[in-house]
Amino acid sequence: MLIIPNNEYFLRIPTFPLHKNHILKIQDIKDLMRREMNQLKGAGIAANQIGSNWSIFLISRKVIKKPLDMFIINPQIIWKSNKQKLMNEGCLSVPERREKIMRAESVTLTGWNEFGRDIKIEKATGLLAQVLQHETDHLLGKLYIDYLENKNE
Numbered sequence: 001m002l003i004i005p006n007n008e009y010f011l012r013i014p015t016f017p018l019h020k021n022h023i024l025k026i027q028d029i030k031d032l033m034r035r036e037m038n039q040l041k042g043a044g045i046a047a048n049q050i051g052s053n054w055s056i057f058l059i060s061r062k063v064i065k066k067p068l069d070m071f072i073i074n075p076q077i078i079w080k081s082n083k084q085k086l087m088n089e090g091c092l093s094v095p096e097r098r099e100k101i102m103r104a105e106s107v108t109l110t111g112w113n114e115f116g117r118d119i120k121i122e123k124a125t126g127l128l129a130q131v132l133q134h135e136t137d138h139l140l141g142k143l144y145i146d147y148l149e150n151k152n153e
């Protein structure tokens with residue numbers, strides 16, 4: 001398996017924004033992300049989890065309830081609800097572990113689709129809101145288990 005585990009420093013390095021000219025040159029990375037996510041039945045996967053440091057993640061079609069998995073390039077969460085929710089979370093890089101953490105109940109995200117067109121996911125809620133936050137965190141070098149240290153505050 002290709003997934004980089006959470007004890008490796010590579011996952012802590014913020015990823016680089018992808019230039020429009022390079023979008024068509026990362027097909028191999030996208031194929032690998034899709035394969036790994038679907039083999040491991042993940043809800044999403046970030047490029048750095050398979051060893052690429054481009055800012056791109058993939059969301060499972062099961063999360064978005066569409067026929068195809070969805071890539072998002074250079075994502076940015078531009079709004080988070082003040083209201084938070086306790087969410088049960090896991091990560092392909094932290095196998096066989098699940099924890100409850102607080103996340104914003106709803107978020108708005110902007111970025112590009114895999115063809116470089118602007119997209120905006122407005123006020124996502126539920127599992128989609130959770131996955132958008134989880135994968136955006138990955139691209140910033142952050143893991144969900146980082147939130148556990150402050151759990152009892």
Ligand SMILES: [Zn+2]
Nearest residue numbers: 090091092093
């Ligand atoms: Zn993860």
